[in-house]
Amino acid sequence: MHKIDVMHKEENPLRSPPLVEQAFVQLRRDVLDGTFGAGAKLKVDELQAAYGLSSSPLREALSRLAQEGLIRADERRGFRVAPISEQDLADITRMRLMLDVSALREAIAHGDDAWEGAVVAAFHRLDKVESRLGDGPVVLDDAWSELHRAFHLALLAACPSERQRLWGASLFDQAERYRRFSARHRKTARRKSNEHRKIMDATLRRDADTACAMLEEHILSTQRNVTAALKAAAQAA
Incomplete structure:
Protein backbone atom coordinates (compact mmCIF):
# COMPACT_ATOMS: atom_id res chain seq x y z
CA MET A 1 0.00 0.00 0.00
CA HIS A 2 1.45 3.33 -1.00
CA LYS A 3 2.30 6.00 1.54
CA ILE A 4 -0.18 8.85 1.57
CA ASP A 5 0.86 12.42 2.38
CA VAL A 6 -0.61 13.49 5.69
CA MET A 7 -0.24 16.41 8.06
CA HIS A 8 2.88 16.06 10.21
CA LYS A 9 1.99 14.68 13.62
CA GLU A 10 4.01 17.36 15.40
CA GLU A 11 1.99 20.28 14.03
CA ASN A 12 0.57 22.66 16.59
CA PRO A 13 -2.55 20.88 17.92
CA LEU A 14 -4.27 24.23 18.41
CA ARG A 15 -4.07 24.81 14.66
CA SER A 16 -4.75 21.25 13.50
CA PRO A 17 -8.26 19.82 13.19
CA PRO A 18 -9.23 17.01 15.59
CA LEU A 19 -7.81 13.62 14.68
CA VAL A 20 -11.22 12.21 13.75
CA GLU A 21 -11.78 15.11 11.36
CA GLN A 22 -8.30 14.65 9.88
CA ALA A 23 -8.99 10.96 9.32
CA PHE A 24 -12.43 11.66 7.84
CA VAL A 25 -11.20 14.33 5.42
CA GLN A 26 -8.25 12.26 4.23
CA LEU A 27 -10.23 9.04 3.85
CA ARG A 28 -13.09 10.81 2.09
CA ARG A 29 -10.66 12.45 -0.34
CA ASP A 30 -8.97 9.15 -1.18
CA VAL A 31 -12.28 7.34 -1.66
CA LEU A 32 -13.63 10.09 -3.91
CA ASP A 33 -10.54 10.37 -6.11
CA GLY A 34 -10.19 6.62 -6.56
CA THR A 35 -7.05 6.08 -4.49
CA PHE A 36 -9.13 3.31 -2.93
CA GLY A 37 -11.05 1.74 -5.78
CA ALA A 38 -14.61 0.49 -5.73
CA GLY A 39 -14.89 -2.62 -3.54
CA ALA A 40 -11.42 -2.15 -2.02
CA LYS A 41 -11.04 -3.48 1.51
CA LEU A 42 -10.09 -0.80 4.03
CA LYS A 43 -7.94 -2.46 6.69
CA VAL A 44 -7.47 -0.39 9.81
CA ASP A 45 -3.88 -1.51 10.39
CA GLU A 46 -2.91 -0.52 6.83
CA LEU A 47 -4.69 2.81 7.20
CA GLN A 48 -2.80 3.45 10.43
CA ALA A 49 0.49 2.99 8.60
CA ALA A 50 -0.63 5.11 5.63
CA TYR A 51 -2.06 8.05 7.56
CA GLY A 52 0.00 7.95 10.74
CA LEU A 53 -3.13 7.91 12.91
CA SER A 54 -4.33 5.54 15.63
CA SER A 55 -7.17 3.09 15.12
CA SER A 56 -9.77 5.03 17.15
CA PRO A 57 -10.14 8.12 14.90
CA LEU A 58 -9.87 5.94 11.81
CA ARG A 59 -12.71 3.67 12.93
CA GLU A 60 -14.90 6.66 13.71
CA ALA A 61 -14.09 8.19 10.32
CA LEU A 62 -14.90 4.90 8.60
CA SER A 63 -18.25 4.78 10.40
CA ARG A 64 -19.05 8.32 9.26
CA LEU A 65 -18.20 7.44 5.67
CA ALA A 66 -20.41 4.36 5.93
CA GLN A 67 -23.29 6.56 7.09
CA GLU A 68 -22.73 8.73 4.01
CA GLY A 69 -22.83 5.71 1.71
CA LEU A 70 -19.27 6.05 0.43
CA ILE A 71 -18.15 2.82 2.06
CA ARG A 72 -19.91 -0.31 3.31
CA ALA A 73 -19.55 -1.82 6.76
CA ASP A 74 -19.79 -5.54 7.51
CA GLU A 75 -19.26 -6.94 11.02
CA ARG A 76 -17.39 -9.95 9.67
CA ARG A 77 -15.61 -8.43 6.71
CA GLY A 78 -14.84 -4.94 8.02
CA PHE A 79 -15.06 -1.92 5.72
CA ARG A 80 -15.01 -1.79 1.93
CA VAL A 81 -15.38 1.04 -0.55
CA ALA A 82 -18.91 1.05 -1.94
CA PRO A 83 -19.18 -0.60 -5.35
CA ILE A 84 -19.81 1.39 -8.52
CA SER A 85 -22.68 0.34 -10.79
Whole structure:
Protein backbone atom coordinates (compact mmCIF):
# COMPACT_ATOMS: atom_id res chain seq x y z
CA MET A 1 0.00 0.00 0.00
CA HIS A 2 1.45 3.33 -1.00
CA LYS A 3 2.30 6.00 1.54
CA ILE A 4 -0.18 8.85 1.57
CA ASP A 5 0.86 12.42 2.38
CA VAL A 6 -0.61 13.49 5.69
CA MET A 7 -0.24 16.41 8.06
CA HIS A 8 2.88 16.06 10.21
CA LYS A 9 1.99 14.68 13.62
CA GLU A 10 4.01 17.36 15.40
CA GLU A 11 1.99 20.28 14.03
CA ASN A 12 0.57 22.66 16.59
CA PRO A 13 -2.55 20.88 17.92
CA LEU A 14 -4.27 24.23 18.41
CA ARG A 15 -4.07 24.81 14.66
CA SER A 16 -4.75 21.25 13.50
CA PRO A 17 -8.26 19.82 13.19
CA PRO A 18 -9.23 17.01 15.59
CA LEU A 19 -7.81 13.62 14.68
CA VAL A 20 -11.22 12.21 13.75
CA GLU A 21 -11.78 15.11 11.36
CA GLN A 22 -8.30 14.65 9.88
CA ALA A 23 -8.99 10.96 9.32
CA PHE A 24 -12.43 11.66 7.84
CA VAL A 25 -11.20 14.33 5.42
CA GLN A 26 -8.25 12.26 4.23
CA LEU A 27 -10.23 9.04 3.85
CA ARG A 28 -13.09 10.81 2.09
CA ARG A 29 -10.66 12.45 -0.34
CA ASP A 30 -8.97 9.15 -1.18
CA VAL A 31 -12.28 7.34 -1.66
CA LEU A 32 -13.63 10.09 -3.91
CA ASP A 33 -10.54 10.37 -6.11
CA GLY A 34 -10.19 6.62 -6.56
CA THR A 35 -7.05 6.08 -4.49
CA PHE A 36 -9.13 3.31 -2.93
CA GLY A 37 -11.05 1.74 -5.78
CA ALA A 38 -14.61 0.49 -5.73
CA GLY A 39 -14.89 -2.62 -3.54
CA ALA A 40 -11.42 -2.15 -2.02
CA LYS A 41 -11.04 -3.48 1.51
CA LEU A 42 -10.09 -0.80 4.03
CA LYS A 43 -7.94 -2.46 6.69
CA VAL A 44 -7.47 -0.39 9.81
CA ASP A 45 -3.88 -1.51 10.39
CA GLU A 46 -2.91 -0.52 6.83
CA LEU A 47 -4.69 2.81 7.20
CA GLN A 48 -2.80 3.45 10.43
CA ALA A 49 0.49 2.99 8.60
CA ALA A 50 -0.63 5.11 5.63
CA TYR A 51 -2.06 8.05 7.56
CA GLY A 52 0.00 7.95 10.74
CA LEU A 53 -3.13 7.91 12.91
CA SER A 54 -4.33 5.54 15.63
CA SER A 55 -7.17 3.09 15.12
CA SER A 56 -9.77 5.03 17.15
CA PRO A 57 -10.14 8.12 14.90
CA LEU A 58 -9.87 5.94 11.81
CA ARG A 59 -12.71 3.67 12.93
CA GLU A 60 -14.90 6.66 13.71
CA ALA A 61 -14.09 8.19 10.32
CA LEU A 62 -14.90 4.90 8.60
CA SER A 63 -18.25 4.78 10.40
CA ARG A 64 -19.05 8.32 9.26
CA LEU A 65 -18.20 7.44 5.67
CA ALA A 66 -20.41 4.36 5.93
CA GLN A 67 -23.29 6.56 7.09
CA GLU A 68 -22.73 8.73 4.01
CA GLY A 69 -22.83 5.71 1.71
CA LEU A 70 -19.27 6.05 0.43
CA ILE A 71 -18.15 2.82 2.06
CA ARG A 72 -19.91 -0.31 3.31
CA ALA A 73 -19.55 -1.82 6.76
CA ASP A 74 -19.79 -5.54 7.51
CA GLU A 75 -19.26 -6.94 11.02
CA ARG A 76 -17.39 -9.95 9.67
CA ARG A 77 -15.61 -8.43 6.71
CA GLY A 78 -14.84 -4.94 8.02
CA PHE A 79 -15.06 -1.92 5.72
CA ARG A 80 -15.01 -1.79 1.93
CA VAL A 81 -15.38 1.04 -0.55
CA ALA A 82 -18.91 1.05 -1.94
CA PRO A 83 -19.18 -0.60 -5.35
CA ILE A 84 -19.81 1.39 -8.52
CA SER A 85 -22.68 0.34 -10.79
CA GLU A 86 -25.27 1.78 -13.14
CA GLN A 87 -28.00 0.65 -10.74
CA ASP A 88 -26.44 2.47 -7.79
CA LEU A 89 -25.94 5.62 -9.84
CA ALA A 90 -29.56 5.48 -11.00
CA ASP A 91 -30.69 5.27 -7.38
CA ILE A 92 -28.47 8.20 -6.33
CA THR A 93 -29.77 10.23 -9.27
CA ARG A 94 -33.40 9.43 -8.49
CA MET A 95 -32.96 10.53 -4.88
CA ARG A 96 -31.11 13.71 -5.88
CA LEU A 97 -33.94 14.64 -8.23
CA MET A 98 -36.45 14.08 -5.44
CA LEU A 99 -34.51 16.10 -2.84
CA ASP A 100 -32.42 18.73 -4.63
CA VAL A 101 -34.96 19.98 -7.17
CA SER A 102 -37.63 20.54 -4.54
CA ALA A 103 -34.99 22.02 -2.20
CA LEU A 104 -34.08 24.58 -4.85
CA ARG A 105 -37.74 25.52 -5.29
CA GLU A 106 -38.01 25.99 -1.52
CA ALA A 107 -34.79 27.99 -1.43
CA ILE A 108 -36.06 30.34 -4.14
CA ALA A 109 -39.27 30.83 -2.18
CA HIS A 110 -37.54 31.53 1.14
CA GLY A 111 -34.12 32.93 0.26
CA ASP A 112 -33.19 36.48 1.22
CA ASP A 113 -30.64 38.97 -0.06
CA ALA A 114 -27.84 37.36 1.97
CA TRP A 115 -28.60 33.99 0.39
CA GLU A 116 -28.50 35.54 -3.09
CA GLY A 117 -25.14 37.11 -2.28
CA ALA A 118 -23.77 33.78 -1.08
CA VAL A 119 -24.90 32.08 -4.30
CA VAL A 120 -23.23 34.77 -6.44
CA ALA A 121 -20.02 34.55 -4.40
CA ALA A 122 -19.92 30.75 -4.62
CA PHE A 123 -20.37 30.88 -8.40
CA HIS A 124 -17.70 33.59 -8.75
CA ARG A 125 -15.13 31.50 -6.87
CA LEU A 126 -15.96 28.42 -8.93
CA ASP A 127 -15.85 30.31 -12.22
CA LYS A 128 -12.49 31.92 -11.39
CA VAL A 129 -10.88 28.57 -10.63
CA GLU A 130 -12.34 26.94 -13.73
CA SER A 131 -11.11 29.80 -15.94
CA ARG A 132 -7.54 29.12 -14.78
CA LEU A 133 -7.60 25.40 -15.51
CA GLY A 134 -6.41 23.76 -18.68
CA ASP A 135 -8.43 21.54 -20.96
CA GLY A 136 -8.16 18.46 -18.77
CA PRO A 137 -10.96 16.91 -16.72
CA VAL A 138 -11.69 19.71 -14.24
CA VAL A 139 -13.65 17.37 -12.00
CA LEU A 140 -10.35 15.79 -10.95
CA ASP A 141 -9.03 19.11 -9.66
CA ASP A 142 -9.53 19.14 -5.89
CA ALA A 143 -9.96 22.91 -5.65
CA TRP A 144 -12.57 22.91 -8.43
CA SER A 145 -14.40 19.97 -6.88
CA GLU A 146 -14.68 21.65 -3.47
CA LEU A 147 -15.94 24.89 -5.03
CA HIS A 148 -18.34 22.95 -7.23
CA ARG A 149 -19.79 21.34 -4.12
CA ALA A 150 -19.94 24.70 -2.34
CA PHE A 151 -21.89 26.25 -5.23
CA HIS A 152 -24.49 23.51 -5.29
CA LEU A 153 -24.92 23.63 -1.53
CA ALA A 154 -25.20 27.43 -1.64
CA LEU A 155 -28.09 27.14 -4.10
CA LEU A 156 -30.03 25.00 -1.64
CA ALA A 157 -28.92 26.73 1.55
CA ALA A 158 -32.18 28.68 1.96
CA CYS A 159 -34.30 25.52 1.92
CA PRO A 160 -35.96 25.44 5.38
CA SER A 161 -35.51 21.67 5.83
CA GLU A 162 -32.15 20.91 7.45
CA ARG A 163 -32.59 17.18 6.84
CA GLN A 164 -33.24 17.77 3.16
CA ARG A 165 -30.08 19.86 2.89
CA LEU A 166 -27.97 17.30 4.78
CA TRP A 167 -29.28 14.34 2.78
CA GLY A 168 -28.76 16.30 -0.42
CA ALA A 169 -25.14 17.01 0.55
CA SER A 170 -24.56 13.32 1.26
CA LEU A 171 -26.00 12.31 -2.11
CA PHE A 172 -23.86 14.96 -3.80
CA ASP A 173 -20.77 13.34 -2.30
CA GLN A 174 -21.87 9.89 -3.46
CA ALA A 175 -22.40 11.27 -6.97
CA GLU A 176 -18.97 12.96 -6.81
CA ARG A 177 -17.26 9.57 -6.82
CA TYR A 178 -19.07 8.76 -10.05
CA ARG A 179 -18.22 12.15 -11.57
CA ARG A 180 -14.54 11.52 -10.88
CA PHE A 181 -14.78 8.03 -12.36
CA SER A 182 -16.32 9.55 -15.48
CA ALA A 183 -13.60 12.21 -15.70
CA ARG A 184 -10.85 9.58 -15.61
CA HIS A 185 -12.38 7.94 -18.67
CA ARG A 186 -13.47 11.08 -20.52
CA LYS A 187 -11.96 11.68 -23.96
CA THR A 188 -12.87 15.37 -24.23
CA ALA A 189 -13.02 18.26 -21.76
CA ARG A 190 -16.38 19.18 -20.31
CA ARG A 191 -16.84 22.69 -18.96
CA LYS A 192 -19.75 23.29 -16.62
CA SER A 193 -19.43 27.02 -15.95
CA ASN A 194 -22.10 27.98 -18.47
CA GLU A 195 -24.55 25.45 -17.01
CA HIS A 196 -23.94 26.76 -13.51
CA ARG A 197 -24.33 30.37 -14.63
CA LYS A 198 -27.70 29.65 -16.24
CA ILE A 199 -28.94 27.88 -13.11
CA MET A 200 -27.75 30.79 -10.98
CA ASP A 201 -29.33 33.41 -13.24
CA ALA A 202 -32.72 31.68 -13.21
CA THR A 203 -32.45 31.26 -9.44
CA LEU A 204 -31.70 34.95 -8.87
CA ARG A 205 -34.63 35.90 -11.14
CA ARG A 206 -36.75 33.76 -8.80
CA ASP A 207 -37.84 31.80 -11.87
CA ALA A 208 -38.32 28.55 -9.97
CA ASP A 209 -39.70 26.52 -12.89
CA THR A 210 -36.73 27.31 -15.15
CA ALA A 211 -34.12 26.94 -12.41
CA CYS A 212 -35.52 23.60 -11.28
CA ALA A 213 -35.74 22.29 -14.84
CA MET A 214 -32.11 23.29 -15.43
CA LEU A 215 -30.94 21.66 -12.20
CA GLU A 216 -32.81 18.47 -13.11
CA GLU A 217 -31.10 18.36 -16.50
CA HIS A 218 -27.75 19.13 -14.85
CA ILE A 219 -28.13 16.13 -12.54
CA LEU A 220 -29.35 13.85 -15.35
CA SER A 221 -26.42 14.86 -17.56
CA THR A 222 -24.06 13.55 -14.90
CA GLN A 223 -25.88 10.23 -14.95
CA ARG A 224 -25.67 10.01 -18.75
CA ASN A 225 -21.96 10.83 -18.82
CA VAL A 226 -21.09 8.36 -16.10
CA THR A 227 -23.22 5.62 -17.64
CA ALA A 228 -21.34 6.10 -20.92
CA ALA A 229 -18.02 5.91 -19.05
CA LEU A 230 -19.10 2.75 -17.21
CA LYS A 231 -20.04 1.06 -20.48
CA ALA A 232 -16.80 2.15 -22.16
CA ALA A 233 -14.75 0.81 -19.24
CA ALA A 234 -16.62 -2.49 -19.34
CA GLN A 235 -15.97 -2.86 -23.06
CA ALA A 236 -12.28 -2.09 -22.60
CA ALA A 237 -11.90 -4.64 -19.79
